[in-house]
Structure formats: C-alpha cells, structure tokens
Amino acid sequence: AAQDLLLAAAFVSDAQYNRNIPFRTSPEAVRLYHLYNHWMMRTATYFFIFLNLSLALFEEPAVYPLPFLATSVLEVLCLLVFLGRLTHFAHVTLHNVFWKDAKNICIMGAILLSLTDLGIYGVLRLYGVRSIRWSRFMRPIFLINFAESRQIRRALRSIRNTLPEITYVFLLFMFSLLMFSLMALKLFGERNLQTAEGLPYFRNYLEIVFDLYVLVTTANSPDVMMPAFDFSSWYALFFIAFVIVNTYIFMSLFLAVVYNNYKKHLKNEIRKLAYMKRRKMIEAFNLLKEEEGEQFVVREARWKQLVKLVAPDTSNSHRELLLRISDDEQKGFVDKKSFVQLADLLNIQVVTLKIRRHPLARWAPALYGSAPSRLLRGLVRHRAFVWTFDAIILINAVFIALDEDSISYAEWVFLALYVIEILLKVYTYEPREFFGKTQFWNWFDTLIIFAALTATILNATLQSTMRYNSQQILDIVFILRVLRLIRIVDSIQRFQVIMNTLINIVPTMLTFGGLTLVVYCVFAIIGMELFHGKIQYFPANSNAPHALECGNPALKDSLFARGKYCKNNFNNFASSFIVLMELTVVNQWHVFASAFANVTGQPAKLYFIAFHIVMVIIIVNIFVSFILEAFFVEY
Amino acid sequence: AAQDLLLAAAFVSDAQYNRNIPFRTSPEAVRLYHLYNHWMMRTATYFFIFLNLSLALFEEPAVYPLPFLATSVLEVLCLLVFLGRLTHFAHVTLHNVFWKDAKNICIMGAILLSLTDLGIYGVLRLYGVRSIRWSRFMRPIFLINFAESRQIRRALRSIRNTLPEITYVFLLFMFSLLMFSLMALKLFGERNLQTAEGLPYFRNYLEIVFDLYVLVTTANSPDVMMPAFDFSSWYALFFIAFVIVNTYIFMSLFLAVVYNNYKKHLKNEIRKLAYMKRRKMIEAFNLLKEEEGEQFVVREARWKQLVKLVAPDTSNSHRELLLRISDDEQKGFVDKKSFVQLADLLNIQVVTLKIRRHPLARWAPALYGSAPSRLLRGLVRHRAFVWTFDAIILINAVFIALDEDSISYAEWVFLALYVIEILLKVYTYEPREFFGKTQFWNWFDTLIIFAALTATILNATLQSTMRYNSQQILDIVFILRVLRLIRIVDSIQRFQVIMNTLINIVPTMLTFGGLTLVVYCVFAIIGMELFHGKIQYFPANSNAPHALECGNPALKDSLFARGKYCKNNFNNFASSFIVLMELTVVNQWHVFASAFANVTGQPAKLYFIAFHIVMVIIIVNIFVSFILEAFFVEY
Ligand code: NA
Structure with missing residues (x-):
C-alpha cells in the first residue's frame, strides 16, 4: 500500500508539473524516479x-x-x-x-x-x-x-511545424527579391553610377541581390537609393515599391505565418497536456481507489497521505482547505471527479487571506498594542504615507539628475529614509505576508535598498581606509540608485496592470532565452572557426600596424573600420555573442557582413544571411507572437 | 408607387454598399440622392x-x-x-x-x-x-x-479609440527611457569618452535621451554602444538590457495594444454595419410589402423592378438566379426574411458556370468545329501547353539576365511567343470568360504583353527614324519585361494561395494609402514651412560654395553630408514625401533629424520624433495588424 501511495504520488506530481515520462512502476524504480525529479x-x-x-x-x-x-x-x-x-x-x-x-x-x-x-x-x-x-x-x-528542457523543445517543435509554410512564403519572397534585382540591374546597371564611397553602383547581379536583401531589413536605407535618386528623382519609385512589397508586406506576412502557427500549435499543446494530465490522475486514482457504495472513491486518510507526499511544504490549514474543496459535502472520501482536479488545485497559489497576528503582537503585546504604536501603524497604513514616499522618490530623482559628486551626503539621507520606510512597513504589516511569494514589489524594494546600502557602505569604507574609489562598486551603486525610482510606477493603477503583465511573462521569456542561447552558441562556434583572428581590436592611440584598419589592410576605407567597430569580432566567445546580439538588432549588419567577407571571402555573407533568417525572421517573430498572445491573455 | 420603388432602391443600395446617410424621403430628394451616389x-x-x-x-x-x-x-x-x-x-x-x-x-x-x-x-x-x-x-x-472616405474615417476612429491605451504604454516606455538615460549619464557621463566622430559621448542628459530613443528604433546600433564597449566590455550589458526592454518588449507591446484594439474595433464595426444593413432592408421591405395570407411579402414583379433599379447591369439570368434563391419555393413572392438577404446576395460575385459558346463557334461553326481546330484547342487545354510556356518564361529570364543589348532580336521572338499564347487562349476559351472580373492573371498577362509590345514598337520606330533611344521608354520596357516573369508564380499551387491572399488585401490597403497620404501631407507641409531651402542639392562636380555640405556650412563633417543625402530635403512637395518615406523606413532617421536640427535648431528633432510616433508606432502597427488579420481570415 505504501508503494501504491508512492507510485500514485509520482503520477500526481507528473500531472501537476506537466511531466510526461513513462517510468517503470516497480517500487525501486518509483523511488529512483522521485529522486530523479x-x-x-x-x-x-x-x-x-x-x-x-x-x-x-x-x-x-x-x-x-x-x-x-x-x-x-x-x-x-x-x-x-x-x-x-x-x-x-x-x-x-x-x-x-x-x-x-x-x-x-x-x-x-x-x-x-x-x-x-x-x-x-x-x-x-x-x-x-x-x-x-x-x-x-x-x-x-x-x-x-535533457528531459528538463521541455519548454525549449516545445518551442523548437513549434518552429519545425512552421517551417513548411515559412518556406513557401520565403521562396515567394526570394522570387520577388530576384525579380526586383533583375529590374535594378537593367535600370541602373549601365548608368555608370557610383556609391557614396565611389564604388560601382548596381553592376553585378549577385551584389544587387545582397544589397536589396539588406534593403529589406532597411539597414542600408537610404544609402542604397541615393545614387539612383540623384540621377533621376523618378527612380525613387522603384525603391518605394520595393520597400512596400518586401519590407512591409512580406515581413508582415512572415510574422502572420509564424503567429498563426504559434497559436495553432499552442492550442494543440494545451489540449494534449490536459489529456495527459487527466490520464495520469486517473492512473493515480485507480491505485488508491476503494469501493464505497456504488462508486469507487479515495478515502480521506489516504488522500491526506498522498497530498503530504506530493506537496510536503503545504501547511495543515492549506491541506484542509484542499480537502474541503475536493470533498465539499464532507463525506469522508473524494470521488473520481474531484480527485482528478487535484493536480490543478495544487498549482493554485493560495493567498492566505486570514489576518495573521504580527509576531510583535505575540511577543510584546503591551508595547505593540499601545496608543503610540497604534498611531504609528495607522499612519503607515494611511494613503499619505505612500504619497510622502512617492514625493521623496521624485525629489531623489532630481538629486540624482543634478548631483555631480559620486556619493554625496544627500544619498545617505535618502538611503536612511528608504530603510526607515521598509522597517515601518515590516512593523505594521505581518512580515511573512509582506514578503509573500506574490509580493514582487516588496521584494524588489528591499533587495534594491539593502544592496545599495551594502555597496555604499563598502565604497565609503574603501574610500576612508584606502582613499580609493572602486569603479565597479560605484557603477553598481549608480544603477541601484536609479532602479529605486522604478517604484514610482507601482503607485499608478494603469501602470501596475501593464507592469504585472510584463512580470508575468518573464518565466516564459526564459524559454526564449534558452532558444536564443542555443542559436547563439551554434553560430558563435561556427563564427569563431570562420573568422577568428581576422579582425583585431587595438586600443586608441595604438602604434600597431594597421591599427586603424582593425589590424587587417583589407578593411582600409571600409565602413567597418571607419565606424570603429574593431572590437566587434569573433575572437572569443563573449565577443561573438555581442556581435550576434548586434546582428539580431539588424542595424548595420551589412557593414559587419561586408567586413568579414572582405577579410575572408564573399561567401562569408551567407553566414550573416543565414543568421538573419534564423534569428530575425523566425525566432524574433516567435518572440513577438508570444508577446502578442501573452498580452491578449493577460490584459 | 414608382416613388416608393425609387426610395426602396435607395435603401437597398445603401445597404449593399454599407452607406449610412440619413437622406430625406421626398421624391425629389430621393432622385437627388441617386444622383449623389x-x-x-x-x-x-x-x-x-x-x-x-x-x-x-x-x-x-x-x-x-x-x-x-x-x-x-x-x-x-x-x-x-x-x-x-x-x-x-x-x-x-x-x-x-x-x-x-x-x-x-x-x-x-x-x-x-x-x-x-x-x-x-x-x-x-x-x-x-x-x-x-x-x-x-x-x-x-x-x-x-467627404462622405466617400468612410474607410479612412473608420481607420481614424480606430486610432482614436486606441490612443488612451497607447498613451499609457507610451508613458511607461518614456519612463523606462528616462531611467535608462539617467543610468547612462551616471555610468558614462564622467568618463571623457568620445564618439567615432570625436564628439563628446553621453555628457548631456537631453542628448542621451535622444540617442537612446534612436537606439529604440535600432537606427544608431551599434555606433551608440561602441565608445562604452571599447572602454569596458561589461558595459555592453547595459545596452543589451536596454534593447531587450525597450526595442523588443515595449515595441512588441505597442503592436499588441494596437492589434488588440484593431480586432475589438473591427468586431464592433462589423456588428454595427450588419445592424444598419438589416434596418435599411426592413425599411425597403416596408415600402414595397403587400399582404399575402397571414404575412406581408414583396411580389415577384415589384421585386424584379427593384433589382433592375438597384443593379441595372445584372443579366436576366443572374436576376432569375437571385429570385430562385429568394423565392426558393417559387410561390411568386419574396417574404421578409429572404428579402433582407438581398443586399448580401447582390454583393456575391456570381461566376457564370454555364459554358458559353465561343463567338467563333457561332460565326464560323464549320471552321471552329473542324478537326485541326479541335486538335489545336485540345493542345492549348493540355497541361503540356502550360509547361511549355513556363519553360519559355524561364529561358526568357536567362536571356534577360545575360542580355547586354538594350532590345535584342530574342526579345522580339519572346514577345511574339507571348502574343501567340494569348491569341491561342482566346481562340480556345470563351473571351468573356477569359477576361472575367476575377481572372486577375489573364488581365495581368495581356496588359503586360501588349504594353511591352507597344513600348518596344515605339522604341524601334524612334530608333530607326530618329536614331534615338528614349531612356524613359527603355526603362518601361525593362520593367515590363521583368514583370512578365511573375507569371511563373501562378503555376505553383502553394504560391497561388499566397498570391491570392495578397491580391485580395489590395483594396483595403488603399485605405492605408489614404491614411498615409493624410499624415504625409500634413507633415510635408509643416516640414516645408520649417526646413524649406535650408538644405540644397547640387549635382556632382558642382562649383557652388559648400556644395559638399549641401549648401549649408552647418553640415560640415556631418553624417548627412558625408552620406551624400543632400537631395533628401523639404524644398518641395515631392522631395518632402520621399524624405517622409525614408523616415517611415526608420533607418538613418537620426542622421536626418540631426542634420535638420543643425541647420535650424535642436527642437527640430521633435518634428522627427513626432513623425516616428505617429507613422511608425501607430500607423505601421495598424498596417501590420491589418495584414495579420487579413491573413488569418484568408489563409
Ligand atoms: Na535599421
């Protein structure tokens, strides 16, 4: 029976966390499975x-x-x-x-x-x-x-399902690109025009295709148009038509395809998850069921043992509450229908509404209940308290903006005020309630203030003992000081709604973080193999040969060298990640592509185009779809 | 009775075209109203x-x-x-x-x-x-x-309804921007860093706000990051965080808000339109109704008179078909329920499925029915005919790509082949069917081919008589020649679906054309008043003073002058439109903003920011919403 209970607990736990691992049901395997999870x-x-x-x-x-x-x-x-x-x-x-x-x-x-x-x-x-x-x-x-990364695999599955449709739209888009390039070759190829850098303009078909692909991403607008436009104003119409068709219509079409598939896929996944959850709960039920009259049920005692195993952290009162919901007529057992809902019940975060007594009220009731103490607590609960501290934050913002010194006297005053605020709140409200799981802003405030306090004290100590300002610590103090001001947002109802939406989507955004990490890792490692050492960074005023051309004479007069982009290279993993981030942002990506093509060979541009297709056309669009959908659900 | 009929026709016509004009019902006014429409x-x-x-x-x-x-x-x-x-x-x-x-x-x-x-x-x-x-x-x-522009007004109403929510997100976004700017000032302000142009980097708060606003649009990435990044690689984290929060999350949030409201608004409008349509049809019914047994009905004769008035172009057979649908039991009258549907029935494009006899079969039946003629028609109907011409188009594409001469012998051969193809098709299929309203591709082909034929002949004539190649005509010939190749897309089933979606959304896109026109007009006129004559364009090798600085010494060493952007100015209406188009594309907009601010005053940047907010954040997002929604409906 104890083994049945353990097995049932494994099923319920899987249902609760949407796991789908077909584990063996032998007692030893179940114990190993609990350990595995x-x-x-x-x-x-x-x-x-x-x-x-x-x-x-x-x-x-x-x-x-x-x-x-x-x-x-x-x-x-x-x-x-x-x-x-x-x-x-x-x-x-x-x-x-x-x-x-x-x-x-x-x-x-x-x-x-x-x-x-x-x-x-x-x-x-x-x-x-x-x-x-x-x-x-x-x-x-x-x-x-690894079995842990279900969310990332789900996102990858979603991408795989989208691929056929994306491919059709992409082929049509490529067709459009090739047609426009052909037109451009015929229109401008024999005009002997020159770009702003004095290079031949639109002479070679492959180069035109690349330039127009870059124009789709808008990165070389309006430069790519200027020579033709200077020649005749009417040629602007060609580029306007190109941008409308390719940048606006086709790029929106990509978003539409990705979003459409994302929604469809999401619906299927949710349906599948619900089905699996139900099946697991029924398996658990079948293990624990006993006959009661005409139906099978799980008796109260066993049900409690099960919940204790599945969720050992829940309080007695919480467990009683769950039982009250599952056995609403207090018959001493839980029927199948109610039992199946347990997995969802366990996922609901119960906000303990009952007013806990403040620990001080238990330890020092006379003091805590005295008239001055009650007055103080009344003041803290009053609206004016919030307003006062909003005003203080605004004054603080002005001080930060005007303050020229690194850490001034005023800073200590503000820090003290914020610490007092937190202490007063903890004095007034029940601490466990104040630092509840869902009290995001209280956690945020407290962490920011105490981190700032620690860093400021550390800096002051270093300064007075070793007469030395640590730049890193100062930077962190600056950032913490500004972050503190975010609190003001929480005072305005309408902003709260938007902020809560944003905070709620953070966990799922981590999936995209994982997905981006995978894509970045692969491209970074390929990039390092292809481009390692080709472009070097030299500090300003370096005497190294070709320091101004990033150590590579092939970059002489290039936009890359002129823009002082030398530190954007594939010479190590961290640099590669930053380059890939800049490529994700898209702007100036063609400058990067051309530079790395110049120092290796023209086919290197394919690496950059591939990254654009994978990262921008597919993953960023999935990210946007996800934000759209999350917003519609939350708002 | 004739006046009732006219009035009823006005109601039905209004219902059919979703007009909502409360016109007077006096006979004279109704006649004037028909004229008005x-x-x-x-x-x-x-x-x-x-x-x-x-x-x-x-x-x-x-x-x-x-x-x-x-x-x-x-x-x-x-x-x-x-x-x-x-x-x-x-x-x-x-x-x-x-x-x-x-x-x-x-x-x-x-x-x-x-x-x-x-x-x-x-x-x-x-x-x-x-x-x-x-x-x-x-x-x-x-x-x-004017009453005609209902669609544009509807779009403007939709924008107005979206404004409050947009404003809240925008304020939060501005707050985030100001916070990040403050952090940037604290982190980089006292480092004595310089930009790639040797200007001070991140010293002035207002300039930081502008630079970071530009970074939200990605237009100055990665330039804005490079000085800090060169100083310490860790500072890249600041810009990464900035881009994730502001460019990815906030910009997606704007799209989400706009799209959400667009959907909501669309639903309301459709509901309202359906209600109005029904009301108008009931008014028309009440004018024409007669008692028949226990219910009121419209008798067949009156119903036919009405349809003749409302849709004078429909054929007798089409009218009979509509009657058959409205009076499906052939009782000789139309009841209220069926009558109300008339407005929608009239909007359905009936594809005449009956096989009309070819005119030649009537005029020269012996010839048209002869064995060689039947064989020819069989060949044209065969799949191989389509394949042959697809192959010809591909060969043509190769010729266009390789062909160095302006108009060669091969071009005449291809033109002749295409003309023969069209003639053969018209010989085989019934011409009115071939050129039916929904036969987009047949129209497209025929127009392109005959325009190309006309332009080519015109050019050849000019060349042989006056030994002169007209560049404009040649350009048009080039474009037409390439456009011809689009036909290949229609041969592939999957592409057809996407193309049809695109073709179907063209009419509604005209609404956005109108909306864009309104915004462009207003901004162009303001722009001309503010910036007229400040920036001049000089052709290459001009001797004018400051020709390289666009005629304005304030632009010395500016990115604007270096990029040879001088022709992008507000000196006339057409130039202004092109500048606004480039601002809509966003890339390099900060170069424009800085240049026009340099030649007038820094507040000029507000003009460019305002345009970005109105055009990119609001109207382009509505356009994307519209494409998303159209795609979900069509696909
Ligand atoms: Na850009």
Missing part, C-alpha cells in the same frame, strides 16, 4: 549544462584563458555527470522506451563524440598539431535534449 | 480632392512651377466643386442632421478659411509681401471628411 538533481543538471556551455569562455580562443588540462578535466566531469543522469533515467524508464527515444540517443552520441574529439585533440596537441574542436557544436544538444 | 459624381469628387492635394506640387516651393494665378484659379475651382458637392448633400439629407454633422462643418470651415487665406495671400503678394499659406494644412480635411 528532486529539485536538487535538476538544478545540478542545469548547472553542469551551463558549465559545459561556458567552457567556451575558457578554451582557446579564450576570454579568460585556462590551461587545456583544466578545461578538459571540467569537460570530462560534465560529460560524466550527463552520463550519470542518463543512466539514472535509464533505470527509471522502460527499456524499449529508453532506446526508442531520439533524445537519449542524441545525448549518448554527443557524449561519445565529445570524448572522442577531446581525445583526438589532446593527442594531436601533444604532437604539436592544432586541429578543430568540432564537437563543441554539440554542446547545445545537452541543453535541448 | 452615381459613380461619376463620386469619381469627380475624388478627382478634385486629389487635384487640390496635388496643387502643392505646383505652388511655391514647386516641383513644376506654375504661375500663382493658375494655381489660385485651380484651387478656387476645387473649392467651388467641394461647395457644390456639399450643397448637393445638404439638399439630400435632413436639415438638422446636416448641421449637426461635424464633417460638414469641417468642410465648410475649410472652404471658407482656404478662400480667406488665398485672398489675403494674393493681396499681400500684390504688395510684394510674402506670407505663409497656412490653409494648405487643411487640404487633407477634404479627403477625410
């Missing part, structure tokens, strides 16, 4: 996945160089952890299911290939031969394929 | 509205200068036409309705003010005083307020 095991897995990804920071080309031996040991450690996790999973799940699941095969393949690659690279290194660490491409596989 | 009257009104708007091309500062007298006479003519149209409307509608309608008051006010302004300007001109033609701002009022 323990939050510490999951956190550890994530930790090693990110450690493995961040190794790129320490391997050549390194941001912070570590000896090869150190990174190798770390990598082997990560791979062993992954293998351990996978072995654990193999013991939990059914054998034929395990071997049929592409995810597991992927992970095993990736571990094996990584070890092989590491071995070969190490041996070759001993003999002084430098080879490519190609297995580094496979590191994002661990982020995608 | 005549397509020639409406076309004439539009003609004069656009003539009035295009006067800006001929008035100082003129693209094509005309004497002041000529433009004044034209303007007075337009105003008289507007007055006439309004008087006509006043005779049609009820007096109290007419005077309560803000639209009519607006038009009258605009006419009066325009005449006054024209008078004052003319008199001052006689005395040699130049004043501002401020009434030109009011010209778009005619486009908005």
